[in-house]
Amino acid sequence: MNTDPPFGPMSGPMSGPTSDATLSTSADGRTSLRMERGLAHPPEKVWAALTDPVALARWFPSEVTLDLVPGGAMGFHFPGDPEPGLAGTVTDAEEPRLFAFTWGADHLSWTITPDGEGSSLTLVHTFGDRPGAASFASGWHLCMTALDRLLGGGRADGGHDRSGELHESYLKRFRLDGGTVERAEGGSRVRFERQLVRPAETVWAVLSAGIEPVAGLPVPEGFTAEKVPAGPVTEVRAPNSLTYTWQPRGTVTWELGKGTGHGARLVLVQTGSEDFDTDAALAAWRTRIDRLAEELVRT
Incomplete structure (x- = not known):
């Protein structure tokens, strides 16, 4: 079973790679993708969208069950997938600032920082599959765009499918096209x-x-x-x-x-x-x- 987040073609508005999307590599060879998005909503509202399973299901790539305490169990099930899904564990839960968890072998950390009347949302996704970074970046780009739209009262599925173009833009940005x-x-x-x-x-x-x-x-x-x-x-x-x-x-x-x-x-x-x-x-x-x-x- 493939344990990577399933970022296939998704519908949603997009422009291009965010200017602050970066990759880094740790001493053990794992890769971290960092992405930041400004949101015109206070931290408490963003926190609820990150941690409430009903809200998560509207913009996150899977359905989620969770026990919102450090060490709490998490489950991820992808609609239409006959597989049992993935398991994870909450590693950090500091309302309304930090929510982090494992996703199979990956780790996701969401940090919310006040920014005027809104917030700055930073995701750090750590994984072992560096050639997959463009898929993860384009998928999270669309997820974060959907989150922003939902927080503003819009629909997550607006726009048309240009995820392939977005993927290739991130691939070039991260220089994943070389041999x-x-x-x-x-x-x-x-x-x-x-x-x-x-x-x-x-x-x-x-x-x-x-x-x-x-x-x-x-x-x-x-x-x-x-x-x-x-x-x-x-x-x-x-x-x-x-x-x-x-x-x-x-x-x-x-x-x-x-x-x-x-x-x-x-x-x-x-x-x-x-x-x-x-x-x-x-x-x-x-x-x-x-x-x-x-x-x-x-x-």
Whole structure:
């Protein structure tokens, strides 16, 4: 079961990434996303919207049960999900200033600070899946926008679905679109890991463009990148993985696995010999994956 917050496409008003959304990494390798939103409502009203299960259900991504004391149990159930949901524990409950809790392996901290006649709401979400940060940021962006609208007496579901664009904006902001070069047996490899905004079946259909890959035959063009000479397909498990050879020697592998709930997680690996031009490969695949991501947003 995927224990990440399920931030898939959500309807709601948006503009772009908030200017104060930041990522940081701790010594143990976990990532913290910090987001701040100004609200034209006093801390007591915001506190009620954060801690009352009925109010939470109107803007939070899951239904919540909780015992509002430090150490109190919490439960998260996602509407329409047959799974039993996630468990959590209240870690802080200081009315009307601080509400924090675990969510599976993640930790969420909500701090409310008076700001004139309103409040400043700061969320710090700590998690282990750094490539999922853009999904979390875009999801919380829409949740906090919905909270603001509800506090003002509006509807949380106003606007139209542009969550894919918002996701990609945060991904670029956090520089999650780059690849890495790693040592491999007999040479080097280039690796990209990127959260996408559509499920594996949709991504596969875009890549294959109606030409299903077959072992031993040329790879469909969608799975290739400019200046990476493509050989025949060696292994295919639609819609989740494909491997083919490239010249002079090496392989390219596409894998589409489970991500954050926003869509598939792409892992692309190109292996090569000791003299493999990894800089050229990084540039070629970044361009190709960016183009794929743009197409998926429009799909």
